[in-house]
Amino acid sequence: MIEVRDIHKKYRRRKVLDGVSFQIEKGEITCLIGTNGAGKSTIMKAIMGLTPFRKGEIIIDGQKLGKERYEKISFIPDHLTMPPAMKLDEAMVFMADFYRSWNEDRAKELMGFFQLEGKERIGNLSKGTAAKFNLLLGLALDTEYVLMDEPFSGIDMFSRALITEVFSSHLIEDRGVLITTHEIADVEHLIDQAVLLKNGSVIRNFNCELLRMEESKSIVDVMKEVYQA
Numbered sequence: 001m002i003e004v005r006d007i008h009k010k011y012r013r014r015k016v017l018d019g020v021s022f023q024i025e026k027g028e029i030t031c032l033i034g035t036n037g038a039g040k041s042t043i044m045k046a047i048m049g050l051t052p053f054r055k056g057e058i059i060i061d062g063q064k065l066g067k068e069r070y071e072k073i074s075f076i077p078d079h080l081t082m083p084p085a086m087k088l089d090e091a092m093v094f095m096a097d098f099y100r101s102w103n104e105d106r107a108k109e110l111m112g113f114f115q116l117e118g119k120e121r122i123g124n125l126s127k128g129t130a131a132k133f134n135l136l137l138g139l140a141l142d143t144e145y146v147l148m149d150e151p152f153s154g155i156d157m158f159s160r161a162l163i164t165e166v167f168s169s170h171l172i173e174d175r176g177v178l179i180t181t182h183e184i185a186d187v188e189h190l191i192d193q194a195v196l197l198k199n200g201s202v203i204r205n206f207n208c209e210l211l212r213m214e215e216s217k218s219i220v221d222v223m224k225e226v227y228q229a
């Protein structure tokens with residue numbers, strides 16, 4: 001389990017996170033929801049140790065981890081960070097050299113699943129194809145947790161359906177997943193837990209199945225209550 005405990009973060013004088021707490025469980029998909037600028041990406045960076053915070057702690061499977069967290073968690077940012085001149089095959093060799101947790105078989109499986117060509121250059125990929133390759137680079141790591149920042153951004157409906165398929169496949173099974181997305185309708189049926197942010201704090205945190213059964217509400221219904229109030 002990843003425990004985000006009472007995180008406070010300021011960028012200069014601006015308070016972005018004001019005591020954020022929630023948990024990411026293994027075998028579940030947790031969705032971080034908030035309007036633009038709510039602090040979703042900042043929370044992911046805090047979990048990865050990529051941005052400092054003033055107060056609070058991140059506990060991963062009962063421990064405060066340093067760089068070892070990269071072997072436990074893969075972070076898929078909202079854009080590809082590999083050099084544009086690199087071919088996809090070369091980027092995968094780079095990943096294999098850099099990460100002990102790189103799983104070559106899984107990478108090949110995903111290349112086939114997303115119908116990607118190893119000889120293509122990163123700089124020549126369309127936005128949607130780049131998003132698929134970005135996802136591949138994160139999912140081919142044998143990590144217990146995966147954080148995905150906006151995996152559907154700028155992606156057509158067919159590619160979106162393909163990416164959604166990944167969420168319910170063995171590629172995700174048993175891992176703890178945290179995603180941010182503005183395309184809730186696409187993933188609503190896959191999400192176990194929703195964490196809604198407002199004014200730097202968690203304003204609602206609920207189990208989606210229970211919400212459906214006990215209150216007959218969807219995540220979008222709750223979002224309307226919270227953000228249009």
Ligand SMILES: Nc1ncnc2c1ncn2[C@@H]1O[C@H](COP(=O)(O)OP(=O)(O)OP(=O)(O)O)[C@@H](O)[C@H]1O
Nearest residue numbers: 011012016034035036037038039040041042043180
């Ligand atoms: N490096 C930075 N320096 C200063 N301010 C920053 C920095 N990074 C983010 N911010 C500010 O922190 C706030 C939260 O940003 P963040 O990117 O975490 O939001 P988000 O919820 O991911 O937004 P979006 O839905 O638009 O992606 C925003 O007001 C943003 O302008």
